[in-house]
Amino acid sequence: MKRIPGSFSLLGGVIGAVLILLWVGADGYKQTLVTTTATYALIALGMYVPYLMAGSLSMAYGAYAGIGGYAVGLISSKSGLPLVVAWIVGPIVAAAVAVLLGLATRRLSGFFLAAVTLLFGMAFTAWLVDAEGISGGSAGLGSLRKLNLFGWQPDHYDVVVGSTVVVCVIAFLLDRLRMSPWGVIVRTMRDAPRAVEAAGVRVPVMNLVSLAVGAAIAAVGGGLFTYSAGSVTPDTFTLNLVFLAIFMPLIGGSATPWGAVLGAVIAVELTLNFPAVETSGTLILALGVLVILLVAPQGVIGYASRLTKLVGGRRG
Amino acid sequence: MAETLLVGSGLTKRYGGVTALQDVSFSLTAGEVLGLVGPNGAGKTTLVDLISGAQPATEGSLTLRGQRLAGPASRRAKAGLARTFQYPQLALELTVAENLLLGRVARRHGTVWQMIAGAFRGALRPYDKADTLAVAAIAEELGLDRLDRPAGDLSLGEQRLVEVGRALGQDPLVLLLDEPFAGSDAAGVTGISEVVRTVQRRGHAVILVDHNVDLVAGLVDRIMLLDRGQSVFDGSPRECLDSPQMQQVYFGVTETPDDAIEEVDRVGS
Amino acid sequence: MGQLQLWLSALEMGCFFGLLALAYYLVLVGAGFFNFAIGPYAMVGGLCTSYLVLYEEMNVWAAAAVAITAAAALAVVTELVVVRPVQRRSGGGELPALVAVAAVLFAIQQLAGYLFGYTTLPGQNVLTFEPVSVGDTVVQPSTLVLLAFTVVAFAGLAVWIRSTRTGRLLRAVGDSTHAARLLGLPVNRVRLIAFVLSGLLAGITGLLFAPKAGVSSLSGLSWALSGFLAMVVGGTGSVWAPLFGGLLLGAVEVFVPYYFGGQSHVYGLLIVALLFFALKPSGLFVRRVRA
Ligand SMILES: Nc1ncnc2c1ncn2[C@@H]1O[C@H](COP(=O)(O)OP(=O)(O)OP(=O)(O)O)[C@@H](O)[C@H]1O
Numbered sequence: 001m002k003r004i005p006g007s008f009s010l011l012g013g014v015i016g017a018v019l020i021l022l023w024v025g026a027d028g029y030k031q032t033l034v035t036t037t038a039t040y041a042l043i044a045l046g047m048y049v050p051y052l053m054a055g056s057l058s059m060a061y062g063a064y065a066g067i068g069g070y071a072v073g074l075i076s077s078k079s080g081l082p083l084v085v086a087w088i089v090g091p092i093v094a095a096a097v098a099v100l101l102g103l104a105t106r107r108l109s110g111f112f113l114a115a116v117t118l119l120f121g122m123a124f125t126a127w128l129v130d131a132e133g134i135s136g137g138s139a140g141l142g143s144l145r146k147l148n149l150f151g152w153q154p155d156h157y158d159v160v161v162g163s164t165v166v167v168c169v170i171a172f173l174l175d176r177l178r179m180s181p182w183g184v185i186v187r188t189m190r191d192a193p194r195a196v197e198a199a200g201v202r203v204p205v206m207n208l209v210s211l212a213v214g215a216a217i218a219a220v221g222g223g224l225f226t227y228s229a230g231s232v233t234p235d236t237f238t239l240n241l242v243f244l245a246i247f248m249p250l251i252g253g254s255a256t257p258w259g260a261v262l263g264a265v266i267a268v269e270l271t272l273n274f275p276a277v278e279t280s281g282t283l284i285l286a287l288g289v290l291v292i293l294l295v296a297p298q299g300v301i302g303y304a305s306r307l308t309k310l311v312g313g314r315r316g
Numbered sequence: 317m318a319e320t321l322l323v324g325s326g327l328t329k330r331y332g333g334v335t336a337l338q339d340v341s342f343s344l345t346a347g348e349v350l351g352l353v354g355p356n357g358a359g360k361t362t363l364v365d366l367i368s369g370a371q372p373a374t375e376g377s378l379t380l381r382g383q384r385l386a387g388p389a390s391r392r393a394k395a396g397l398a399r400t401f402q403y404p405q406l407a408l409e410l411t412v413a414e415n416l417l418l419g420r421v422a423r424r425h426g427t428v429w430q431m432i433a434g435a436f437r438g439a440l441r442p443y444d445k446a447d448t449l450a451v452a453a454i455a456e457e458l459g460l461d462r463l464d465r466p467a468g469d470l471s472l473g474e475q476r477l478v479e480v481g482r483a484l485g486q487d488p489l490v491l492l493l494d495e496p497f498a499g500s501d502a503a504g505v506t507g508i509s510e511v512v513r514t515v516q517r518r519g520h521a522v523i524l525v526d527h528n529v530d531l532v533a534g535l536v537d538r539i540m541l542l543d544r545g546q547s548v549f550d551g552s553p554r555e556c557l558d559s560p561q562m563q564q565v566y567f568g569v570t571e572t573p574d575d576a577i578e579e580v581d582r583v584g585s
Numbered sequence: 586m587g588q589l590q591l592w593l594s595a596l597e598m599g600c601f602f603g604l605l606a607l608a609y610y611l612v613l614v615g616a617g618f619f620n621f622a623i624g625p626y627a628m629v630g631g632l633c634t635s636y637l638v639l640y641e642e643m644n645v646w647a648a649a650a651v652a653i654t655a656a657a658a659l660a661v662v663t664e665l666v667v668v669r670p671v672q673r674r675s676g677g678g679e680l681p682a683l684v685a686v687a688a689v690l691f692a693i694q695q696l697a698g699y700l701f702g703y704t705t706l707p708g709q710n711v712l713t714f715e716p717v718s719v720g721d722t723v724v725q726p727s728t729l730v731l732l733a734f735t736v737v738a739f740a741g742l743a744v745w746i747r748s749t750r751t752g753r754l755l756r757a758v759g760d761s762t763h764a765a766r767l768l769g770l771p772v773n774r775v776r777l778i779a780f781v782l783s784g785l786l787a788g789i790t791g792l793l794f795a796p797k798a799g800v801s802s803l804s805g806l807s808w809a810l811s812g813f814l815a816m817v818v819g820g821t822g823s824v825w826a827p828l829f830g831g832l833l834l835g836a837v838e839v840f841v842p843y844y845f846g847g848q849s850h851v852y853g854l855l856i857v858a859l860l861f862f863a864l865k866p867s868g869l870f871v872r873r874v875r876a
């Protein structure tokens with residue numbers, strides 16, 4: 001039988017998604033948790049490409065998710081276009097903004113890049129508040145139209161299921177992208193950019209492309225969240241979220257994009273779900289990240305795969 | 317007469333006040349292997365950097381098959397250059413196979429549109445049979461096995477082999493090898509010599525950098541001797557070994573090849 | 586607001602940013618590392634004091650002592666538990682250290698919120714005396730204290746770096762950690778001293794600035810960014826460079842919103858950052874390095 005690359009992880013992801021959906025059932029709060037998790041996961045998946053593959057930490061992802069969210073809000077309130085168009089326009093605009101910001105910061109890396117992109121995120125939030133005519137100011141945009149896909153109007157539960165499907169599909173595709181020639185080039189840029197340049201790929205341009213891919217994915221997540229929450233404001237996608245998105249792949253494991261998804265599940269569970277830890281969940285998460293960083297840099301999936309290799313090795 | 321491939325004229329490089337290379341000219345014909353020899357700090361790596369575009373030249377120009385060769389390294393790679401580095405530049409977390417693959421697939425991502433298309437193609441169809449076979453063939457030629465090891469697990473000599481293999485995957489017109497033998501064992505030397513012959517057989521050219529004339533004499537058609545940034549000799553290996561310049565450049569140089577190998581091993585690890 | 590009031594405000598902001606930048610400078614020079622957790626140290630200095638005074642009814646000096654000690658302790662923990670091990674493991678790579686410091690920043694922010702609450706608390710005055718009037722402008726005691734501390738801190742550190750053995754070692758260690766180690770210099774001790782000093786400095790700074798606009802657990806991040814920018818704008822050419830960077834940034838922070846309104850100071854900061862990083866990444870005052 002021919003093996004499809006990435007199918008093993010996909011299987012794990014789908015089983016996880018099905019279990020989560022069974023657990024959720026008709027509980028409205030849990031359904032919200034799932035769409036929130038999906039959003040976190042998509043933002044973390046977006047960051048995965050430039051951050052864990054190409055090795056440059058851009059922190060403007062709140063803005064990219066926001067662009068996706070406002071695309072939904074604007075298309076719903078200011079145009080007669082079908083709402084799905086927002087998921088095409090949003091990612092494209094986010095990618096374009098990422099390219100422009102990437103051009104402006106093309107000579108920066110490390111701390112400098114992180115600082116400027118953080119500032120950009122803040123400036124974007126400030127702009128959303130200022131530009132009342134477009135963004136609705138601090139009140140944001142609300143009362144969205146319902147999605148209508150060729151006559152089919154998904155209800156809330158359909159949206160919940162749909163968001164897990166989107167996450168699984170994107171994680172699966174990213175996992176394959178990571179293994180592909182494109183992924184090999186981008187991952188080599190991280191440690192050996194001179195080699196990539198010498199082999200014939202213009203590194204700064206490839207960097208921009210990877211930033212664009214990441215921003216587009218985050219924008220899909222932002223749109224999803226806005227749709228399921230029913231509104232978007234300048235405070236919907238906070239810097240906290242960006243920090244969490246940096247840590248999610250570390251928690252889950254940075255070797256595959258699925259680690260980011262697993263990290264998102266853990267992060268949402270810790271910060272939003274357990275009433276006992278409600279106030280301190282984020283603290284536990286932050287401390288957990290530090291511990292992982294210090295003693296277990298491979299994250300959960302890294303350990304699991306080492307375990308399976310160990311077991312498999314014994315058997316074989 | 318064989319076609320002239322690469323011509324460099326008046327190449328000069330200054331780093332601040334240091335003149336690393338002073339008015340060096342050379343030409344390379346198809347099927348030729350040029351040895352670039354000189355002591356530490358002679359400017360060998362600098363010349364390779366200027367040719368490959370890793371560093372801009374202060375003065376001088378290059379042509380490849382009569383076309384001006386300029387701009388960033390990636391553009392020159394597309395024109396037909398490939399190189400290795402004195403200190404191997406591998407992605408240490410990637411496998412040997414992935415590192416080898418880079419050379420072969422880079423040219424498919426040379427323009428913005430190819431990069432964007434490559435992202436979509438990669439997500440839909442990550443592996444290509446022809447690529448896998450080509451990588452396996454290169455590994456075989458070099459004598460590399462266990463291609464799913466991370467490159468970080470390799471010895472310095474093996475890392476050099478991977479670099480050479482990666483450059484070979486680009487199918488270059490001119491292959492630039494910066495001290496490929498440093499840190500290599502006998503098998504590594506054989507593998508790399510094999511690659512040099514292969515490129516030569518294809519009618520392409522090689523520039524081979526080394527400290528040591530004796531080591532490369534059997535492999536090269538011509539030797540250019542560099543000393544303190546200047547080209548002091550250009551001729552056949554035989555003539556070079558007998559030349560007064562050779563005596564002068566290496567007179568009093570106590571370093572033996574073994575020392576050099578040890579030094580590179582130390583730096584590389 | 587009169588012009589004088591504006592200038593005074595800019596001066597106060599400038600001193601605040603300059604002090605934060607000085608804390609960055611110490612760690613950068615001593616450990617070759619941008620410690621973004623300096624913003625959170627300052628936040629702890631301010632927030633912890635306010636919390637202890639308001640909710641535990643502690644004397645303001647005692648509260649300040651506890652808060653500043655806490656800030657310095659956090660700096661020590663950052664160096665010993667996080668930065669040192671991560672740097673050792675990752676070698677020269679910048680990304681692991683960056684992610685680690687982001688985690689520290691986030692953890693301190695959450696810890697402070699958990700301990701002291703998530704609301705904004707008013708800052709506490711360590712000294713209370715009659716406000717001073719200059720013309721028709723009133724200068725608050727907290728402003729005067731902050732300005733005085735700025736002078737003392739910069740002058741003190743300048744003297745310390747120039748005329749003590751440890752101060753001189755700071756540069757040597759930061760410039761070439763590897764060589765310094767080979768020479769048998771006490772690299773780890775010097776680094777630790779740099780972290781402790783920067784923690785103390787940040788803690789005091791946060792505490793003195795808090796009366797201006799209050800302090801919450803979230804203040805740390807924007808303070809971290811402002812301090813970082815001030816240091817980058819100033820450069821590392823001299824101990825006083827961070828102060829110049831801070832004053833420039835303070836002027837942007839105060840005058841841009843005055844003339845353009847709204848939240849324009851954020852745009853102002855972004856533009857200053859982009860311009861500086863693009864045109865003069867080494868800052869205004871560059872130290873000549875002998876080759
Ligand atoms: N980036 C640089 N900045 C300043 N000087 C440089 C730089 N690179 C090389 N040099 C100087 O240029 C001269 C030539 O160096 P180069 O590396 O080309 O020598 P080499 O022949 O390759 O020596 P080796 O056998 O040690 O590799 C040396 O004096 C070196 O110090």
Ligand SMILES: [Mg+2]
Nearest residue numbers: 360361362402
């Ligand atoms: Mg060299």
